[in-house]
Amino acid sequence: MSEETTLTPRTEKEFEYDRKRAARGMRKQVAAFAMMILFTFVAFAAVQAGFPANFIGPVILLLAGVQVALQFYFFMHWDEKGSGTAQFFMYSAILVAFTMVLTFVTIIWWGE
């Protein structure tokens, strides 16, 4: 791209808008972070409380799934515009990886 890009200073309004946007983003990050810590605590607590294994397993997997979503949408900013390509690739990868795991679980490891 051209090196002679002209830089115009931000107006007062733009500055205000950016500041508000950053503050809103920060609030979301902190909220997501708190939720993730809570989920981790719930996971540990479930094990500590001695619930049956076939209850703990699905619950932890569910929490893990939610954590992955939080990671993508808040920490990796998928909730913002312009992340379409990244999302497309990540969902494709999830689909492909899911197929592999499903195959491995069903035809290699079941019945061993």
Added chain:
Amino acid sequence: MSSLATEKKGFGAMIWEYLTTVDHKKIAHLYLVAGTMFFVIGGIEAMLIRIQLAKPDNDFLSAGLYNEIMTMHGTTMIFLAAMPLLFAFMNAVVPLQIGARDVAFPFLNSLGFWLFLLGGIFLNLSWFMGGAPDAGWTSYASLSLLSPGHGIDFYALGLQISGAGTLISGINFLVTIINMRAPGMTYMRMPLFTWTTFVASALILFAFPPLTIGLFFMIFDRMFESNFFVHTMGGNTIIWEHLFWIFGHPEVYILVLPAFGLFSEIFATFCRKRLFGYSSMVFATILIGFLGFMVWAHHMFTTGLGPTANAIFSVATMAIAVPTGMKIFNWLMTMWGGSIRITTPMLYALGFIPSFVAGGVTGIMQASAPLDYQLHDSYFIVAHFHYVIVGGVVLALFASAHYYWPIMFNQMLNETLGKITFWFFFIGFHLTFFFQHFLGLMGMPRRIFTFLPNQGLDFFNLLSTIGAFMMAIGVTLLVINVIITAIKGEKAGQDPWGDGRTLEWAVPVPTPFYNFKQTPLVRGLDPYWIEKMEGNKEGMVYAEPLSDIHMPNNSILPFIISLGLFISAFGAMYHQETTWGLYVLIGGIGLSVLAMIIRSLKDDHGYHIHKEDLMDDKGGNV
């Protein structure tokens, strides 16, 4: 550095220039030369195989040596010849097609090449250091873990290094195509070769990690006493087969999709017509990319997956025929009503369609699991995948060697000689592989070093060998063509085919090292054609005024990083039987890490070509 004068350089300076270059056009030359070298090595191995099988009970090669040659033929051709040659054209053409000055990460582009080359050299050094790998290119763990000597170690370590290079290059092209398109070059205006490069790079991104994992398991099992694939120790040998084919099936699409792209460019150019069904071509490419990941177990029907798994993978496999068929019909429709010029590239493209369809049809036959129980591990399979890979990929490589030679070297290969090359290669190819279908149906297993006389196999095997010699003559003629053209030294100039449609034909030849003086503005599909049709003599409209251009500096670090891994591979291989092995392993990795640290800590801002210099520079020999 900012001098644009093209001074004559000495031989040493030229070597240094190529060792350190980060220019995509020069890296394309490197890929082309290295890929051709490995193609010739793999070709010689193929000739040895065919000489051995020319007559029954032949003793030209011993059984063990035959296994090594057969393994190295497959491994070399797939990993070290076909892919690098495709990367050569991707590097030479894709940045020009999308109106970019280089790929997104020129440094990584260079690193990708040197990793591939040193990995490939490491693999081939096995011939001189106690024997090559001998468990087939698939290297199934149940066989390869028991292979004596260091052959399989060379395979696992060499492919690990060169695979890392391929992964880096793939990511580089993804980022380049997503981010570096010129203004106006929307996704649905990208030339089809760029599209197929994009999808193939995505396949590399998803397919190479499973291979990396599989190879690491193999390295640990063989050299560091782990037991991932050892069933007596609780491992599972089938996991290698899954990991290998999760990579291996997308790998054939990584090869054939860019070949489709190259042929799409050639068809459109020499039919002087816009590609028929462009959007369905794009859709089919993406669909093939997705389906390519859902079918790997069709290589393992006879492993004992059970009828349910076999049925699922069988149906998924047959589904791939649909988008592939769409592509075939689109090419036929492009020719329909076009004003066709039978040039050498077009001749290859015409030969490609029936050959590839034949390979596809036998593919559908094997997708049917019950039939596959009959065909598995027979010469029918050998015939099938050679029809797909030679009939698809190699024909595409030869076609685009002729087609893109003017862009890469500013010379035209001789057309008459090119057509003679085609007929030798094409007839030889069908003679070699067509009869192997019948050999397979008669029950000749693949990967055997000899067969008995009077079982009806003698004549077809002899025909096959004769065909192989015709292919060798074809390749030799191509090399002679290159040499004659280089000696003649006639300049080709810009758009020598006269019917170029896409941006790569709009840049002056020889292409200036910054590609585009001003970033072009793309106004539709086939931008150069649009400008030509509207009488624009310059062939481009511009998206920006002339201004300084920022360029990256050359660097030797990619070579040093790759060299470190190359050295450490020797350490990993010999550390069990020698005292120095461990130190070499650590030292080699240390060298790589040191080079990476230098790269990270030393600021390298590149340099600028100034506007004044650009205005003087005509660029090329207009």
